[in-house]
Amino acid sequence: MMSQEKNDELTRVGAGTPGGDMLRQYWMPAALTEELEQDRPVVPVNLLGEKLALFRNENDELVLMDRHCPHRGADMCFGRVEEGGIRCPFHGWKFDESGQCTEQPGEPNGSTMHKNIKINSYPVKEANGIIFAYLGSGEPPAFPAFDCFNAPESHVFSFKGLWECNWLQALEVGIDPAHASFLHRFLQDEDPKDSYGKQFRDTAADSEMPMTKVLREFPQPEIKVEDTDYGMRIIALRDLNNGSSHVRLTNQVFPCAITIPMSNEMTITQWHVPIDDENCYWFSMFTSFGQPVDKETMRAQRIKEHTLPEYAPIRNKRNDYGYNREEQETLTYTGMGLDINVHDQWACESMGPIQDRTNEHLGTTDKAIIQHRRKLRKAMAIVAEGGDRSQLPLHVDAEKAKEIKGPIAVDAIAPSEQWEEAWKERDAQRRAACEWDAKL
Secondary structure, eight states, rough: OOOOHHHHHHHOOSSSSSHHHHHTTTTTEEEEEEGSSSSSSSEEEEEEEEEEEEEETSSOOOOOSSSSOOTTBBBGOOOOTTEEEOOOTOOOOEOOSSBEEEOOTTOOOOOOOGGGGGGGEEEEETTEEEEEEESSSSOOOOOOOOOOHSSOOOGGEEEEEEEESSSSHHHHTOOOOGGGGGOBBBSSOOOOGGTTTTTOOSBBSSSSBHHHHHHHHHHOOEEEEEOOOEEEEEEEEOSSSSSOOOEEEOOOOOTTEEEESSSSSEEEEEEEEEEEETEEEEEEEEEESOOOOOOHHHHHHHHTTTTTTTEEEEOGGGGGGGGOHHHHHTTTTSSSOOOOOHHHHHHHHHOOOOOOOGGGOOGGGHHHHHHHHHHHHHHHHHHTTTTTTTGEEEETOOHHHHHHTEEEEEEEEEGGHHHHHHHHHHHHHHTTOOOSSSOO
């Protein structure tokens, strides 16, 4: 259990809060590239409690700025994108890419008032289908050489989804290996050949055993947590009672992402990004080490479960997440369908908009959650005290960023005494056969 004060420090994301100021020191996913390919040229972005407007200028450069015109607060997401910037339709004030006001056509000729007016604008960067934004002060950190950034566009599919809860409880479900044996328990095993694009439906490593069976029949993993230069490596060992063990490597990427295996061929890097204190988006990059991603199939699977333009899940708290009693008795542990995102969504949203950690009781399976919270507090203290930002996890320059690779996310099965060598060998084999340069 923790005090309410400490819970607030960990969860609040507005400017001036310990957590909000720390999160602003990192690149955050702000939108999908595909959102700028839809009908409206200026896309609303809600990030870390800030209301922003995103668009491409005439040179195809991305621009992100505050959403409300500094004249009388009209919504710039309805602005006219013109050569040299964006114009507010209310009184025609125009702003360039830096946010500087350049024209006030309703003011008297010769007026220089515009020189003293500027909208806040923010650095943006595009990578494999996701547009990232930096809302902090000073020089942003360099992007690490992660697989999801290094892989060619053909081998990465990106998507997002809305959850109505605080970002931290959303993130913490992803660094909890034990929950998969219960929350994502399938009472029947489907053919892995028919499960492309779905998590936990492949075979376990190079065996014939479905992952659904491993999770269902071996629900007490031994969990190990290791500090890394990007955050934490989380190892879940399941003794298969035959002299061998299943080892699953997942990762916490500081401050708000995870990298986990999706299948034998694909990994997921997923950020849990605060919209505000009580809502968040998950942004995922699905990275293939084998064939190019079938993006049409992947997108169709996910669009079927979401509404646009909000990317809001169709199954949600207003319809009990599609709960079905008969299904809970015969097919899934939750009775909430076959999409494990819905299972996670229910678990996180059912805690309330912000989890009350004054009443929680952590167990031995919560090692990674405990360690991550300590890392968050340490990082918050560094930022609050004006300390050296190079001491923050992943807050590195371009040269150091080249050395931060992976993270390795893989499943393996091996004789129990050889589990440490097994995951390294399995990952090395996958990287050696990869069409793109996946060397570590």
